[in-house]
Every structure is written in C-alpha cells, then in structure tokens.
Amino acid sequence: MSNSRIIFRSVLRSSRRPSLAFAASSLSSARFSPLPLPTALNPPFELKSISSFTSSFTRRLSHNTASVHNKNENHQQEEEELHFFGTAEDDGEFTDEWEEEDETVEPKVGDGGDGGGVVLQGVPWGESALSIAHEALKLFSDDIKLYAFKTTPRGYIYVRLDKLSDEYGCPSMEELQSYSQEYKKRLDEAGQRREIPDDLALQVSSPGAERILKVPDDLDRFKDMAMRVCYIEDAGSNYTEKSGVFLLDLVEEENCVWKLAEVKENRDPNSK
Numbered sequence: 001m002s003n004s005r006i007i008f009r010s011v012l013r014s015s016r017r018p019s020l021a022f023a024a025s026s027l028s029s030a031r032f033s034p035l036p037l038p039t040a041l042n043p044p045f046e047l048k049s050i051s052s053f054t055s056s057f058t059r060r061l062s063h064n065t066a067s068v069h070n071k072n073e074n075h076q077q078e079e080e081e082l083h084f085f086g087t088a089e090d091d092g093e094f095t096d097e098w099e100e101e102d103e104t105v106e107p108k109v110g111d112g113g114d115g116g117g118v119v120l121q122g123v124p125w126g127e128s129a130l131s132i133a134h135e136a137l138k139l140f141s142d143d144i145k146l147y148a149f150k151t152t153p154r155g156y157i158y159v160r161l162d163k164l165s166d167e168y169g170c171p172s173m174e175e176l177q178s179y180s181q182e183y184k185k186r187l188d189e190a191g192q193r194r195e196i197p198d199d200l201a202l203q204v205s206s207p208g209a210e211r212i213l214k215v216p217d218d219l220d221r222f223k224d225m226a227m228r229v230c231y232i233e234d235a236g237s238n239y240t241e242k243s244g245v246f247l248l249d250l251v252e253e254e255n256c257v258w259k260l261a262e263v264k265e266n267r268d269p270n271s272k
Contacts, residue, residue: 107212112150112158115212119150125196126151132190133159136183144171144179147207155197159183159204164221170206180204216251223248226261 112119120126130149137146147162147169161179163171171179184202191198226245233240245266250257260266
C-alpha cells in the first residue's frame with residue numbers, strides 16, 4: 001500500500017474501567033456499547049505512515065455521577081447513579097437549557113472536543129477563561145493535562161482532562177469533580193471582579209468516547225489497543241476505501257506494521 005490516509009478507532013472492551021465523563025452538564029447520559037473480542041489472528045501487513053488516528057474506548061458503564069454548573073444557578077447539584085440510557089429530566093431538576101455539543105460531527109485535530117486543542121470561537125472572555133483553567137490545573141498532579149478546551153458565544157465552557165498515567169487517559173471521577181469545583185470557584189471569583197461574565201456554564205470531562213491522538217507521539221502510549229482502521233488504498237489509478245480492526249505491531253521510521261486484531265469481524269466480514 002502507498003499514499004494511504006488512515007484514521008483509527010479503537011474497539012477495546014474493558015470491564016475494569018468505565019469511560020468517566022464527569023460533566024458539569026444537565027444532560028449526562030452515556031451512550032456506549034461493548035464490542036466482543038473473539039479469537040482470530042491473521043498475519044501482519046504493512047501500512048504507510050499515518051496522518052492521524054482516533055481511539056474510541058467502548059466500555060461498560062452502569063452508573064455515573066453528574067455535577068451541574070448551570071448558567072442560571074451558582075450552586076452545585078448532584079445526581080447519584082445516573083443510569084446508562086436514562087435522562088436527568090425526569091424529576092424536573094435538570095431541565096435548564098444546556099447547550100449540548102454536536103455528537104454527529106466527526107472529530108478533527110484541534111477542534112476543541114474529541115480532537116483536542118483550544119477553540120475560543122472569538123469570545124472576548126475566552127483567553128481569560130483559558131488562563132484560569134491552567135491556573136486551576138496547577139493544584140493537581142503533573143500527569144493531568146488539559147486535553148481540550150472550548151468556549152461558545154452563548155457562554156459555555158467545555159474542558160477535557162487527560163491523565164497520562166491512566167491506561168485510557170481518563171482521570172478518576174473524583175479528580176474530574178475536584179477540578180470542576182476548583183475551576184468553577186475561580187470563574188465565579190473572576191466574574192465578581194467583572195473580568196469575565198458572571199453566568200458562564202461549565203462542563204468538565206475525560207477526553208471522551210473518541211479522541212484523536214498525536215502521531216507518532218501517542219503511538220507508544222496506546223499501542224496495545226485494538227483499533228478500527230479506515231484507510232484509503234492507492235492501487236494505481238484507483239483509490240479504494242477500506243477498514244478493519246488492527247493491532248499495532250511495529251513502528252518504523254517511515255512505516256507502521258499492523259496485524260489484524262482478534263475480533264469477530266476479522267473472521268466474518270458480514271458481522272461488521
């Protein structure tokens with residue numbers, strides 16, 4: 001293969017660690033489905049250098065804790081055991097208008113969401129809010145970093161934290177909650193000083209169900225995870241888009257060697 005454009009999505013299943021998303025949002029239901037990993041291993045093959053890849057962690061999650069910092073109230077509300085496909089609107093406590101991120105948009109590098117990076121969208125208070133986010137992070141361990149930061153003209157702040165020492169890059173629920181409280185406190189103080197608006201809404205979470213990783217920097221970190229690879233194969237004058245589930249076998253200076261992962265669809269193509 002040559003001139004391949006490759007995007008990767010992991011299909012790993014883990015019952016040890018949920019996809020923690022401590023979101024200061026009024027709507028915090030999770031939407032994940034576990035994928036089976038049967039046994040079927042094929043010989044490795046070689047792919048050309050990579051432009052980017054996305055790792056989507058599909059894990060079981062039975063309940064979650066959501067902390068809400070809404071635009072119209074300054075106190076924190078908690079909903080214990082927010083179940084998988086439930087909503088937080090049943091009792092009327094969380095019906096305030098929360099601006100949800102568009103989950104139908106494919107992540108891109110630097111989009112301020114699953115693709116990481118900083119996106120301020122031209123809001124005049126964006127730089128100040130970002131500076132406060134970094135200041136709040138100094139109170140936490142060095143292995144917790146700001147993965148993504150986004151502000152919106154309607155006064156919403158989305159923060160995603162990455163934990164370098166965690167296998168999946170997910171801070172614990174306690175760490176996410178603690179940071180959210182510290183950051184919100186500092187935002188409120190800045191709002192009282194009229195440095196930023198005093199009614200900003202905040203959502204803090206882990207990098208999410210899909211995240212674009214830096215290549216080659218993150219290859220070693222996530223090398224043991226099965227990934228769904230979507231690539232364009234250059235066969236002369238024809239370009240064919242293909243996909244499969246692979247494991248990284250070897251990283252060379254200009255090439256990557258992959259092998260098919262032990263998953264059902266690699267044995268039965270009709271199971272995709």
